[in-house]
Amino acid sequence: MATKPKIKQLLDESACSHNKTKKVACNAPKPGATTGGCAFEGAQIALFPYADAAHLVHGPMTCLGTSWETRTTGTSWQGRDLTQTGFTTDVSLNDVVFSGEEKLAKAIDYIIEYYSPEALFVYVTCVTALIGDDIDLICKRAAEKYDVPMIPVHAPGFVGSKNLGSRLGGEAVLAHLIGTKEPEESTPFDINLIGEYNVTGDMWQYTPLLKELGIRVLSTLSGDGRVAQIRTAHRAKLNVIVCAKSLISLTRKMEERYGIPSISLSFYGKRDTSKGILAIAEALDDAALVNRARTLVAREEQKLEEKLAPYVAFFKGKKAVLNTGGNKTWSIAAALQDLGIEVVATAVKKATEDDREKARQTLGEKGVLMMDPGAEQARLIDETGADLLLAGGRSLYTAIKKGIAFADVNQEKKKSYGGYDGLLNLAEDLKNAMQNPVFRNVARRAPWEK
C-alpha cells in the first residue's frame, strides 16, 4: 500500500514541475458543491483526437470505462481510429499493493505489437499517481526499445480541473513531441491550430477556406491531428488558438522558444468566422493574402446570407434566453444574433470576468446577464415573451411550464455548428425546435387535473 512519504514526494514533484500558474488554494474545488471534470479528462480532451496514436490510461476502471467513445472527434486518418479505441490497464488490488509498473510495461508491449501506433500517450490517474508508478521511466525505456514516441501525461484527476488537465496535456506534447522532427517543406503561411479538437468535424467547416487562401495547417493540437505533424510544429509561422484559454501557456512557451506568435479566436457564428479568417491573414502579415481573405470572406458571407434568408425571415422578432456557462455565454449568443434572433438574457453565473465582459458587449445595454439563472429564467421568459430557451437538460421543465421551445445546449452534438455552414445546421435545428408542437402538447393538463 502506498505510504505517506510517497504521497508527499508526489505532491512536491507536481508542485515544482507544473505548479507555476496553478494556485492550489484558490482553485480548490469545494467538496460537496463541485461540478465539472478532472484534470485527466482535460488531458483526454486535448490529446485523444490524435487518432494515429494510442492512448493508454493507467488506472482503475472509472477513468476510461466511463469516458471512451464519448466525443465525436472526426479524423481523416486512414488507419484505425485509435481515438475511438479504449486502452486501459484496469489496475487491480494486486497492482495497487505491489505496483502497477509491470502491468503497464506489458500493456505497452501489447499495444505496440498489435496496434503499431505512431506514438503512445500514457495517462497517469489518481490511483497510479498515488502508488507512485514511475511512468516516466517506463515510457523512456519503451521509447528506446521500440523507437516510437512514448509520452507520459501527468494529469491525474486530483491535481485539478479539466482546464488544468488540458494545459498539462499541452505541456506533455511540448516536452516530448514538438520540435523533434523537421517538416519536409515549409511555406510562409504555415500555421498550427491549437485547441481545435474537431468535435463533430467543426474544423472541416473552415480549413478548406484556409487552404483556398494558401494557408497551410502544418499541425494541430489536436483535431484530425497527426503525430508526425505536431512534431514539426516548431516551424510554423503562427499559432492559432481556437477557443482554448487553457492552452495559452503552451503557445506562450512556443513563442519564447521558437519565436512563434499566436492569436486567439473562435469560428462560431458568421461574424466570428469572418473575423477569425481575417485575423489569421493579417497575422501572417502579407498584403496580398489579406486581400484574398477579404474577398473570400465577403463571398462566403454572401453565400451564407442567401442560404440563411428563409431562416432569418422565420426568426424575425423571435427572442431567446440562453442559460449556459463559459465562453458559450457569449459565443452562442453571437451565433443566435447572426440568425436574427434577439438574445434577451444570458446566464453568467458560471462565466469568468472576461466572459461576462464579452457577454455584455454581445447582448448590449438592454440584455440581462443572469447571475442566478435557475431562479431568474422563468421570470425573464414571462417578462420578455421569449420564444426559446437554450439551456441544459434540467431546465427543460421550465420551458414546458412556459410552453415555449427548448434546445439542449449540452446535448452531445452529432453535426457541426461551426464555421459558416455550421450556422445553417444551427438554424435548421432551432427552427425545428420552434416549430415543434411537442413542448405545448406535453404541457397539456391531464383530464383529472384542475
Place this chain on the structure above:
Amino acid sequence: MGKVIHKSSKPLQVNPFKLSQPMGATLAFLGIDKCMPLMHGGQGCTSFTKVFLTRHFCEPIAIQTTAVTDAIAVLDGGDYSIVESVKNITKKVTPSLIGLHTTGLPETKGDDIAGIARQIEFPMVHVNTPDYEGGLESGWARTCKAIIEEIVQPAERVDDNKLVLLPHVSLQPIEVEKAKEFIESFGYNVYAVPDLSTSLDGHLGNKQAALSSGGISVDELRTLGDAGLVLTVGDSMQSCASSLQQKNSEMRHYHFAHLHGLEATDALVKVLLDETGFFGPPPTVSRWRRRLQDAMLDSHFSLGQTRFLVAAEPDQLSGLCQTLHDSGGRVTVAISTVDSTQLETLQAEQVMVGDLEDAELMADEYDVMIGNCHCEALAHRLGKGMVLRGFPNWEQVGNALKNDILYEGGCYLLFEAANTASAARNEVQHV
C-alpha cells in the same frame, strides 16, 4: 454449456465494456427517494459518472463529489472532504439520505469512511467501492447490502403479504416495475431495493435533479424487517438477502439467477403459487405465458439459424443467453465483464471474462451482437446485426422502458433479436 475462461490473460483492457464499482453504487443510491449520492474521490469520477448516466437515461442525475485534491489528499484522512461535503450539500438541499461511496483514490490512501460516517450527524449510508475491485454489479450489490444493514430495523414478526425484491443492477426501471407488478398481482405488497422504477423511469416532473426523485423511501426501508419473503434476482444479490434475514430470521428467501424467459418465470410463478396457496395465476399472467410460447415459436426460425455474441454483466448475461437458447438461438460467444458464479451455468458455447477486442477477434464466430453501445461501432465495422442492451446505451432513447423479463418482456426480446438477425441476413444477401 461450454468452455469457461474466468480471467483474461491480457495485461490490459482494449475497448472495455466493464464498468466500475462506484458507478454501481451511485445507481443503487439513485433508487432511494430524495437521496444524494456522494462519491468520495477526485471530482472527475463523479463528473464522468454523471454524464454517463445522464446520457443513458436522458434524465438529469443527482450526485455530488467530495472533490479530493492532491493538496487535501496528503493532509486528510477523508474527514475534511466528507464533513465539508455534507455541510455544503445540506446548505442547499435536505436529502433523506446521503449515500457515501468510495473510489480507488481514498481506498488507496486508506481513508476510514466508516469512522468518519459515525461522527457525522446526518442520515448516511457508507460503502466501500474501490474501482480497482469488482465492477458495476458488485458496486450495486454492496451498496444494497449496506443500505439494508444500516437502515432496516430488526423485527420479530412477519407480515406474510409483504415481499422484498432485490433486483440486480442491469434490470432497467421498467423491468423492476414489471417484476413488482407481476408479484403484486398475486396479492403481495412489494418493495424493491433499490427501486429505479419510480426514479429513473423517465417521467416528466419538476426535476431539478438536486436530489433523486422517486425510489423507495427511507421510511419504507426502515420497516422492511417484517417482510415475510425476500426474492433475489441475480447471483450478485444473494448475500443481500442474508443481510435482510439477519434482521428477522423468520423471513424466507427465494433466489433466481435471473427472470428472463419461460422457465425462470415459471419458477417464479411456482414459488408465488406455493406461498399463496392459489390454484392458478391471475388471467393476464397465463395470457402472457401463452403469448411468450407463441413468440418463441414465431421467432425460432430466425433465431435457429443465428449465432450470437452476448456481452453483458454476468447476471444479465445469464438471462439473455437462456432466452436465446430456449428458442434455438446459438450463443457461440458470451463475454462477461467480471468473473461470477453465473459463468459456469451459462447457455453458451464459449464463456469468457473479457473485452470488446476479444469480441472483435472472434468475429467469424457470430452473426449478431448483443451488448452496450460500445459494441455498435464494432458491429458496424464487422457487418453484424446489433441488439443494444446494458449500460451504457447512448445511441438510442427509451432505455428505461426496455423490458426483457418475465413472460411479457421475453416476447419483446425474442422479436427484437429475431428481427435483427433477419435484417442482418438480408443485408448480407444484398451486398
